[in-house]
Amino acid sequence: MLAASHLVRRFGPRTAVDDVTFEVKAGEVFGLLGPNGAGKTTTLRMLGGLIPPTAGEVLVDGVAIDPTTGPRLRARIGFLTETPGLWEQLTVADNIAVYARLFGMPEVKTAVERSLRRFELWDRRGDRAALLSKGMKQKLALARALVHDPDVVLLDEPTANLDPQTSRDVRDLLIDLRGRGRAIVVSTHNLDEIERVADRVALISTRLVAVGEPSVLRRRIFGRRLTVHLADGNGGASVADLMAVAGRAGAQDVRRDTAGMSMVLDDPDAATPAIVRALVQAGASIRAVFDNQPPLEDVYLRLLDPTTADSPSGCGPDR
Amino acid sequence: MSGRRIRTLVAKELKEFRSNPAAVLPVVVLVVMCVALPFFVLIVIPRVTGESLATDRTIRGIVAVAARTQPHLALLPPGTAAEAFLFQQFLLLFLVAPIVGAVSLAAYSVVGEKQGRTLEPLLTTPITTAELLIAKVLASFLPSLVVEAAGLVAYVALVAAFGEPGTAPALLSARSIVMVGLVGPLASLAALQMTIAISSRVNDPRSAQQIAVLLVLPLVVLLVGQVAGAFIVTTPILLLISAALAALWLALIVFSAALFQRETILTRWR
Numbered sequence: 001m002l003a004a005s006h007l008v009r010r011f012g013p014r015t016a017v018d019d020v021t022f023e024v025k026a027g028e029v030f031g032l033l034g035p036n037g038a039g040k041t042t043t044l045r046m047l048g049g050l051i052p053p054t055a056g057e058v059l060v061d062g063v064a065i066d067p068t069t070g071p072r073l074r075a076r077i078g079f080l081t082e083t084p085g086l087w088e089q090l091t092v093a094d095n096i097a098v099y100a101r102l103f104g105m106p107e108v109k110t111a112v113e114r115s116l117r118r119f120e121l122w123d124r125r126g127d128r129a130a131l132l133s134k135g136m137k138q139k140l141a142l143a144r145a146l147v148h149d150p151d152v153v154l155l156d157e158p159t160a161n162l163d164p165q166t167s168r169d170v171r172d173l174l175i176d177l178r179g180r181g182r183a184i185v186v187s188t189h190n191l192d193e194i195e196r197v198a199d200r201v202a203l204i205s206t207r208l209v210a211v212g213e214p215s216v217l218r219r220r221i222f223g224r225r226l227t228v229h230l231a232d233g234n235g236g237a238s239v240a241d242l243m244a245v246a247g248r249a250g251a252q253d254v255r256r257d258t259a260g261m262s263m264v265l266d267d268p269d270a271a272t273p274a275i276v277r278a279l280v281q282a283g284a285s286i287r288a289v290f291d292n293q294p295p296l297e298d299v300y301l302r303l304l305d306p307t308t309a310d311s312p313s314g315c316g317p318d319r
Numbered sequence: 320m321s322g323r324r325i326r327t328l329v330a331k332e333l334k335e336f337r338s339n340p341a342a343v344l345p346v347v348v349l350v351v352m353c354v355a356l357p358f359f360v361l362i363v364i365p366r367v368t369g370e371s372l373a374t375d376r377t378i379r380g381i382v383a384v385a386a387r388t389q390p391h392l393a394l395l396p397p398g399t400a401a402e403a404f405l406f407q408q409f410l411l412l413f414l415v416a417p418i419v420g421a422v423s424l425a426a427y428s429v430v431g432e433k434q435g436r437t438l439e440p441l442l443t444t445p446i447t448t449a450e451l452l453i454a455k456v457l458a459s460f461l462p463s464l465v466v467e468a469a470g471l472v473a474y475v476a477l478v479a480a481f482g483e484p485g486t487a488p489a490l491l492s493a494r495s496i497v498m499v500g501l502v503g504p505l506a507s508l509a510a511l512q513m514t515i516a517i518s519s520r521v522n523d524p525r526s527a528q529q530i531a532v533l534l535v536l537p538l539v540v541l542l543v544g545q546v547a548g549a550f551i552v553t554t555p556i557l558l559l560i561s562a563a564l565a566a567l568w569l570a571l572i573v574f575s576a577a578l579f580q581r582e583t584i585l586t587r588w589r
Contacts, residue, residue: 048443050439050442050443050581050582051581051582052582070445071445071446071447072445074443074444074445075444075445077443078443079440079443081436081439081440081443082439083436083439084436084440085435085436085437085438085439085440085441086437087331087335087435087437088435089334089335089338089339090331090334090335090338094331094334098327098328098330098331099440099444101323101324101327102324102327102328102441102444102445102446103444103445104323104445128338141440144440145440145443
């Protein structure tokens with residue numbers, strides 16, 4: 001539904017975005033990650049048709065956004081900008097109504113009511129936007145971005161300034177939008193949040209560093225590491241013996257840790273039962289076996305800087 | 320070009336003005352002065368001093384010159400003709416004042432959107448640059464037009480109530496109507512369009528205001544020149560000026576749309 005093809009954006013001598021290519025399908029949440037100044041907002045602005053790329057193109061259902069198609073295609077895009085940008089002297093309802101009209105909604109009143117009720121702002125419809133809290137302003141900006149029920153949704157830091165409950169509401173909203181077949185791009189620093197909802201993520205730092213499903217990226221960076229926690233007493237077998245057993249059963253990079261051992265498996269789904277059987281036969285008292293899932297933050301840090309310690313949070317592979 | 324989008328944005332701007340009536344205050348003050356100043360000079364002072372305008376030889380001379388192109392002045396008694404002529408000239412204030420007042424509204428219009436960070440979300444909608452700029456101009460123009468019209472009604476009513484008999488009908492000549500009905504609004508539109516164009520490129524509304532107000536200078540020259548009797552602008556000349564102002568406005572629409580660079584506004588405004 002939405003495609004960025006070899007996007008380049010230069011501002012004078014500075015290159016903000018360099019050769020970024022990805023596609024977002026209908027019914028997909030796509031996370032755009034990167035450090036400050038990496039070009040996330042610039043990429044979103046190009047995707048939303050706000051600024052033209054220096055090279056490359058953005059396509060919505062195969063149609064390139066250009067000065068001719070821009071107004072028509074922007075009507076299919078809902079864009080939450082970095083700052084809410086509300087007209088503070090106007091009422092909550094008026095802020096939405098103006099956008100509903102600009103997007104060509106036929107039933108403005110209905111659209112405004114639906115939108116405000118969805119974000120629990122209906123009771124505040126008559127208040128000036130200036131009177132809302134930061135979180136409510138963000139909700140109003142979200143309501144405004146989605147008032148025309150767009151096919152493509154671009155969200156720049158959607159949970160900035162939001163409390164945990166409202167952040168959760170936004171996640172639920174993203175899941176709902178995905179269920180209704182929308183193509184959603186979310187730029188965020190909140191890796192925990194994006195990991196919960198994104199089908200795929202792209203890491204950009206001017207250039208595209210990596211793109212893929214979070215689990216695939218994790219596996220690519222850290223492999224799939226199986227952790228085996230042992231109970232006290234292993235039928236006389238030492239942990240070192242058990243590590244050797246695991247190695248013979250096909251495990252790689254077997255390491256000892258405080259609770260037992262961990263190892264990398266090429267195909268954990270197939271190999272795990274055999275490893276566990278071999279360890280039990282060798283006398284191991286196994287307390288727990290689980291896939292080690294380093295957080296997306298570790299993947300992010302490793303991708304941005306391969307020299308970064310691989311497990312700042314202590315959840316990565318043992319050393 | 321979508322009329323609905325332009326109307327929507329104009330209505331939004333007007334709502335913002337309503338929530339902040341002080342924004343329209345400069346226009347109101349200037350128009351009140353346009354009404355009060357001539358009334359004071361041409362009615363109050365002669366009555367207080369007991370000297371009729373017709374006793375001034377210079378004024379009589381200027382009126383005689385004006386009567387060559389406005390024959391109805393020659394048919395009026397000297398005092399009435401002088402008063403009618405001078406009230407006509409002061410009508411030019413109604414061209415200048417709304418421009419000065421409305422320009423302050425317009426200057427803040429785009430800069431205000433930028434400062435409030437409201438421009439970026441607005442640019443995510445299907446609105447085109449030309450629609451945005453036309454809406455901004457109309458939103459500043461309409462309140463000033465309403466205030467100007469109210470001022471004109473008050474002006475004619477005061478002249479009818481306190482002026483010499485025959486002065487008020489003489490004011491309602493084709494020349495006056497062209498002047499306030501065509502030249503005035505078109506000059507306002509051109510000045511506002513210029514203001515909007517400039518305000519899309521500057522950080523401070525005052526910069527736009529100061530540059531755009533320069534358009535008032537030719538009108539001031541027109542006012543002073545006429546009152547001093549240096550030249551008399553006839554109806555055909557006023558029509559030509561109107562045509563030129565209309566062409567200037569259209570040219571400024573194109574110019575301001577070219578000058579308004581979305582990406583510069585979005586990327587350099589922090």
